[in-house]
Amino acid sequence: MQRRKLGKTALEISVLGFGTSPFGNVFRDTDPQDNRDAVDAAVDAGINFFDVSPYYGLTLAEERLGWTLEGKRQKVVLATKCGRYGVEEFDFSATRIRREVEASLRRLRTDYVDLLQAHDIEFASFDQIIQEAIPTMRELQAEGKARYIGITGYPVGMLKRVAEQVPVDSILSYCRYNLMNTDIEAELAPFAEEREIGLINASPLMMGVLTDRGAPTWHQGSERLKDAGRRAAIAAAQHGVNISSLALQFAVAHPTVTSTLVGMATAEQVKENLRSVESAVNPAVLSEIQSAIGNGFTTTWLTGLPENADYTEEVS
Numbered sequence: 001m002q003r004r005k006l007g008k009t010a011l012e013i014s015v016l017g018f019g020t021s022p023f024g025n026v027f028r029d030t031d032p033q034d035n036r037d038a039v040d041a042a043v044d045a046g047i048n049f050f051d052v053s054p055y056y057g058l059t060l061a062e063e064r065l066g067w068t069l070e071g072k073r074q075k076v077v078l079a080t081k082c083g084r085y086g087v088e089e090f091d092f093s094a095t096r097i098r099r100e101v102e103a104s105l106r107r108l109r110t111d112y113v114d115l116l117q118a119h120d121i122e123f124a125s126f127d128q129i130i131q132e133a134i135p136t137m138r139e140l141q142a143e144g145k146a147r148y149i150g151i152t153g154y155p156v157g158m159l160k161r162v163a164e165q166v167p168v169d170s171i172l173s174y175c176r177y178n179l180m181n182t183d184i185e186a187e188l189a190p191f192a193e194e195r196e197i198g199l200i201n202a203s204p205l206m207m208g209v210l211t212d213r214g215a216p217t218w219h220q221g222s223e224r225l226k227d228a229g230r231r232a233a234i235a236a237a238q239h240g241v242n243i244s245s246l247a248l249q250f251a252v253a254h255p256t257v258t259s260t261l262v263g264m265a266t267a268e269q270v271k272e273n274l275r276s277v278e279s280a281v282n283p284a285v286l287s288e289i290q291s292a293i294g295n296g297f298t299t300t301w302l303t304g305l306p307e308n309a310d311y312t313e314e315v316s
Contacts, residue, residue, distance in 0.1 A: 001046030001274075004258045006077075006198030009148050009169050011114060013049035013077050013259045015252055016277050018042050019202060020050060022265035023064040024057020027208065027216055030265040032064055039068040041267040043075055045274055049259050051172075051202075053081040053119055054104055062107040073110055080104050081119035081152060083133060090123040092133040101140055116146035117172060121153045121162060122304025130166045150198070154303050156188045157310040163197060172261075174202035177254060179210055179247050179290060180228065180297040183310075189256045202261040204251035211244045212237075220301045228293045235292035239285045245276040246289060252277050 003012040021027070023035050039050075052065050062080065069076060082100050083092045091097075105111060116137055121129050129151070137149040150170030153159050159171050171192055176183040184201070192199040209215045209229035219226065229243075236243040251260045264270050299310050 006258050007169055008196045009198060011077050011148065014047045015259055016047055016273060017049040017051055017200065017259040017261040018047050019261040019263040020052040020061050020065050021056040022263045024061030026056055034266045035064050036068040037267040038264050038270050041270040043072055045270065048075065049077045051079045051261050053084065054100060055081070055084045055086065055119060058086065059107060062104055066107050066109040070109060077114045078108065078110065079115035079117060080108065080113050081117045083124065084119035092118065092124040092128050094132055094136040097133060097136045098140070101145055105145065112145055112147065114147045115150055115170060116140065117150040117152045117170070119152055120304065121151050122155050122158055122308040126162070126308065129162055134166050134168065155308055155310045156183050158308045160188055160191050163195065168197060170198035170200055172200040172202055175206050177201045177251060177257065178204045178206050179232065179250055180206055180225070180293055181300060183298050193256050198258045199256055200259050200261060201251055201254065201257045204260050204262055205244055205247050210247040212242070220303060225297055225300055228297065231292045232289050235289050241285055246281065246286065248273060248276045249279060249281045250286065253281065
C-alpha cells in the first residue's frame with residue numbers, strides 16, 4: 001500500500017484511508033466482529049490511516065474502533081474530530097473541546113491521537129474557529145493529547161480562508177473530489193500544496209450516490225444529483241464495471257491528495273477497495289461514465305451557516 005507524507009508532519013499515511021463512519025451504523029447496521037475483521041484485514045494490507053468522530057453513531061464508532069485497535073495502536077495513524085456531536089449539535093468552545101477530547105481518548109483506548117480535527121467548521125463562526133477552537137486544539141497538542149491538528153468541512157472556500165489565517169497541519173474536505181464534483185482543484189488543492197498542508201479527500205463515493213445501492217434517505221443532494229448517480233451506476237454496469245470501484249480509482253489517482261477516505265465495515269469491503277486501488281482506470285470507460293453523469297454538480301448543496309458557504313454555492 002502506497003503511503004504519502006501528510007504535509008509538513010512526520011506522518012506517512014496510506015493513500016487509501018479507512019473511514020469508520022459505518023462502525024457507527026451511519027448507513028446501515030453493521031456487526032462489531034465484522035468491523036474488527038475489517039480492521040485486521042486493513043492493517044495486514046498496509047492501510048494505516050483510520051479516521052473517526054464522536055459524531056458517527058453518537059460515539060458508537062469511536063467505541064468500536066477503540067476495541068478493534070487493541071494491540072494495533074502503534075501500527076496505525078489515528079484521527080478523530082471535535083466540535084460536532086450530533087445532527088444539530090455543534091460546540092467549538094474551549095471547554096467542550098477539552099471535555100470531549102478526553103472522552104474520545106477513553107473510547108479509543110489511547111492517551112493520544114495522531115490527528116485531531118475540528119469537525120464541519122462551517123457550522124461555527126469563522127472567528128470562533130480561528131480564535132478559540134484551533135488555539136484550544138494547539139494547547140491539547142502541546143499537552144501530548146494530539147500530535148497534529150486539522151480542519152474538516154464541506155465549503156472549500158471556508159477551509160482555505162481558515163488555513164490562511166491560522167496554521168493547520170491538514171485539511172479534510174468531503175464530496176468535493178469525485179466523479180461528479182472536482183471543486184478542490186480550483187483553489188484548495190493548489191493552496192494546500194503551496195503551504196505544504198496535508199490534503200485529505202473524504203466521501204469519494206459522494207456519500208453513497210456513486211454506488212449500486214444509491215444514496216441513503218438522509219442525503220442532502222438533489223434528486224437531479226441522485227438521478228445522475230443512478231445513470232452512472234447503470235452505465236458502469238453496462239461495461240462490466242462497478243461504479244464504486246471506478247469512483248475510488250478516480251479519486252485515489254489525484255496527485256495532491258495525501259489520502260482518500262472511504263467507509264468500510266467488513267473485510268470483504270476492504271479487499272474490494274484494495275483491488276480497486278490497485279487497478280488502473282480505463283480512460284474510455286471513465287469518459288463514458290462522466291458523460292452519463294453530465295455537468296453542473298459543483299458546489300452541489302448548502303450546509304452550515306449561510307455566511308460560510310462557498311461564494312458560488314447554489315443548490316442543483
